[in-house]
Amino acid sequence: MSEPLLQAVNLQCERDERILFRDLSFSVMPGTVTRVEGPNGSGKTTLLRILAGLNDAWSGDLYWCGQPRAGQRESFLRNMLYLGHRPGIKPLLTPLENLRALMAGRRPVSDEVLSRALEGTGLAGFQKVPCRNLSAGQQRRVALARLLVADEPLWLLDEVFTAIDSDGVKAIEALLQQRAAEGGAVVVTTHHNLQLPGMQRIVLGGGQVDDE
């Protein structure tokens, strides 16, 4: 596959009368990891929310599978997974119930598979505990368990390493790399010094796109 999954052309975003980025163009190819970096307030999260379709305050063009994204809402949302820095976890529900609710709008997944995904993120034995009794890192792991059952080709992950211990960070790095090897595309914003072979970098604050 040589067609980019997601292509941005001359993106520009202004926030509070300050231009976060302008003339930002890049392609997200299948089988690649893209890291968005930049200092605090440089617009990493904003960029990711624009790519996910949560933020409408931008100009430029976005293409999904070669076609303008605007007319393809359902196809785009069906094939995109977004994890924001608010993890999307209900504190009153258990990890399993949360995961079930998050997957329910996407595709049917058996509880067995979901339990295994939770075990895979180190939450074995916590399936029945309400999420508010879990630590911040554990709550993020509940959200991350979605990645283990996700079939969406495009992942947009915002600050995915926040509150995760060093073993967890290694596991996520391995997961992203494996995902790229399988043909998925990952866009990740992070302050963590993520280094993966063939990784594309988008540096905000300067506005350039580097291919390593």
Next chain:
Amino acid sequence: MTSNPVRVQPVNESIGVAAAMKAVFMRDIKVAFRQRQDLLNPLLFFVMVVTLFPLGVSPEVSFLRESGAGILWVAALLSVLLSLDHLFRHDFDDGTLEQLVLQPQPLFLLVLAKTLAHWMLTGLPLVILTPVLGVMVHQPGNSIGILCLTLLIGTPVLSLIGSIGAALTLGLRSAGVLLSLLIIPLYIPVLIFGTGTVAAASEGAPVGAYLALMGAFLVLALTLAPFASASALKISMSNS
């Protein structure tokens, strides 16, 4: 772990709308039952307002018989209003609303499911409590029946219209006052016809036309409000 090659899924493999709506609905119900004090708040408010009226104004049977229906309607309206801020707020704070907006199903249907859950948790219990409180304020039997019916038709309208205001004020820090200012004018027609129906019934006048109008309110709110709320949610989401 998926071992098959990753590919862009065609749209028709996406999950059914009905299943997604049910999941949204069930989750809200489940969350509410884990936090019962939030569930009891609008009910307690309703009971307290109705109880305080005879104490504060007049315990005379003639007064209560005349204004009881109005008191119940106003109390129901205010307790729905009181609960509206919770409709999207918690979901917004914990990020589940983001995920809801990003579901491939049409957003207005998911919002409709959420609003229905809100009605089941606030409006419906009020309707169920109404006969008891109706007797307390000396309403005659047939008035209580009509009162319950108008509330049964009216409270979903309150939830549906309210969802627009709740969605619009989501990004604001002090949403409470603005939400009331936005929503109260839209509630007034429902209140007028709701109490009007009961008044007509107690005078022995036919209520068919009143009920038909209330039904029209419900259909109108049911068909239009979810679209407005969904758009408002997207705007609030974009500004956050």
